[in-house]
Amino acid sequence: MEEKVKYACDASSAATEGYGSRMLENDDVVLDWRDYFDHHSLPLSRRNPSRWPHHPPDYRQVVAEYSDQMALLASKLLGLISESLGLPTSCIEDSVGEFYQNITISFYPPCPQPDLTLGLQAHSDMGAVTLLIQDDVGGLQVLKDGEWVMVQPVTDAIVVILADQTEIITNGAYRSAEHRAITNGSRARLSVATFHDPAKSKRISPASGLASGSSPPRYRDVVYGDYVSSWYTKGPKGKRNLDGLLL
Numbered sequence: 001m002e003e004k005v006k007y008a009c010d011a012s013s014a015a016t017e018g019y020g021s022r023m024l025e026n027d028d029v030v031l032d033w034r035d036y037f038d039h040h041s042l043p044l045s046r047r048n049p050s051r052w053p054h055h056p057p058d059y060r061q062v063v064a065e066y067s068d069q070m071a072l073l074a075s076k077l078l079g080l081i082s083e084s085l086g087l088p089t090s091c092i093e094d095s096v097g098e099f100y101q102n103i104t105i106s107f108y109p110p111c112p113q114p115d116l117t118l119g120l121q122a123h124s125d126m127g128a129v130t131l132l133i134q135d136d137v138g139g140l141q142v143l144k145d146g147e148w149v150m151v152q153p154v155t156d157a158i159v160v161i162l163a164d165q166t167e168i169i170t171n172g173a174y175r176s177a178e179h180r181a182i183t184n185g186s187r188a189r190l191s192v193a194t195f196h197d198p199a200k201s202k203r204i205s206p207a208s209g210l211a212s213g214s215s216p217p218r219y220r221d222v223v224y225g226d227y228v229s230s231w232y233t234k235g236p237k238g239k240r241n242l243d244g245l246l247l
């Protein structure tokens with residue numbers, strides 16, 4: 001507990017770095033059965049490993065290397081998605097701009113009454129693409145055709161979760177995934193989510209190559225920082241924040 005308090009994030013504002021247990025600031029929310037540690041990892045100007053845990057001794061070095069490798073993979077994936085839509089390879093990444101990357105380690109303790117609560121409520125991720133690794137316990141679920149489907153843990157696999165800004169940029173050709181984490185009564189679970197987001201000042205809109213002529217834009221433009229503020233004010237409730245931009 002003492003170690004956790006040493007790295008506690010600022011509880012009065014959203015998405016600050018460090019150790020915490022609640023996603024939203026307001027008091028009248030359903031709490032998740034989760035503790036987390038958030039690292040601000042990219043761009044390098046935001047990376048300050050002195051704020052990260054100091055034990056084990058190589059922890060900060062490993063997280064820094066992991067951050068760099070995940071950014072390369074995110075860039076590669078956005079390139080492949082662009083190409084799959086007949087766009088220039090760099091199209092989606094150019095629309096996102098420089099990656100703002102956060103690495104969130106989530107810890108879900110065993111829950112005595114798992115039917116009564118969620119580890120993490122249903123949401124879609126706000127940014128462009130999330131890369132997630134999980135241990136062998138399982139608990140991540142994705143909404144598919146109206147049903148919650150378990151994302152079975154696969155050793156050494158990285159789960160790719162498309163997020164809201166990629167849905168906007170691709171004008172809905174790729175949908176962001178609605179997901180949640182459930183708890184269980186016997187085993188603690190760990191996951192590591194690496195989020196790749198635009199800068200708060202970046203204006204996001206459907207790519208011109210996908211939203212013109214016979215296929216008009218399906219989403220309103222949004223400044224990413226405004227999207228994030230409204231998400232934290234209202235709470236996720238599945239994909240309602242993105243649906244609010246539909247034209």
Ligand SMILES: O=C(O)CCC(=O)C(=O)O
Nearest residue numbers: 104106125140181191193
């Ligand atoms: O723990 C998980 O599997 C999900 C984590 C997640 O969705 C998130 O942090 O946004």
Ligand SMILES: [Fe+2]
Nearest residue numbers: 123124125179
């Ligand atoms: Fe998520």
